[in-house]
Amino acid sequence: MVPEQELFILWLLKTEGEIGRYRLAKMLGVSQGIARGMLTQMKRRRLIIVRPRAGARPSQKGLGELSTLMSRHSLKLVERFDQELLGLGPASVVFQVSGQSHRLRHGIEQRDAAIKAGATGAVTFFFDGKILRFPGVVEPVSRRRSATFEQLKARLRMRKGDVVLIAFADTWWEAARGGFWAVRTLA
Numbered sequence: 001m002v003p004e005q006e007l008f009i010l011w012l013l014k015t016e017g018e019i020g021r022y023r024l025a026k027m028l029g030v031s032q033g034i035a036r037g038m039l040t041q042m043k044r045r046r047l048i049i050v051r052p053r054a055g056a057r058p059s060q061k062g063l064g065e066l067s068t069l070m071s072r073h074s075l076k077l078v079e080r081f082d083q084e085l086l087g088l089g090p091a092s093v094v095f096q097v098s099g100q101s102h103r104l105r106h107g108i109e110q111r112d113a114a115i116k117a118g119a120t121g122a123v124t125f126f127f128d129g130k131i132l133r134f135p136g137v138v139e140p141v142s143r144r145r146s147a148t149f150e151q152l153k154a155r156l157r158m159r160k161g162d163v164v165l166i167a168f169a170d171t172w173w174e175a176a177r178g179g180f181w182a183v184r185t186l187a
Helices: 003-016 021-028 032-044 060-072 108-116 146-155 172-184
Strands: 048-051 055-058 075-081 091-097 121-127 163-169
Touching: 003 021, 003 032, 003 055, 003 060, 003 172, 021 032, 021 055, 021 172, 032 048, 032 055, 055 060, 060 075, 075 172, 091 172, 108 121, 108 172, 121 172, 163 172
Parallel strands: none
Antiparallel strands: 048 055, 075 091, 091 163, 121 163
């Protein structure tokens, strides 16, 4: 299985607790047969615990693997944001990627990757050590969207060079799926 898929599945299971195969297939955007195969592989590697009629949840080993995969992708934080941000959509997931602003170009690459994976879109910022900025724009985010900047500042412990990506969609799992694929563009 692709490490990015494993990362997404483990994050979903940690975020939701137990998820059944049918619901997981919907969240992943794959058939039930493919979801079953993924779960079988992960169970064989002891990354998940499957309870009949209840669903799968991450094992201690799976939580350790999630931590390793997040570090490998420089992910400091991935979190559902239940408040509407920037008026982008009903569901948002915020990704904080440590020290990757040097890999960021215009943010279009991240938006396109998120849309290809099923999100409605994504907005990307970087922290210059003092303020949050849009790539390629001189004006800081706080000037255009001061409430959003304050919400993010309160939730995130940003360091110079961090990238903040907000993926959005009709459901939080579509936003998350798009965001995880968008983060790959920063690797």
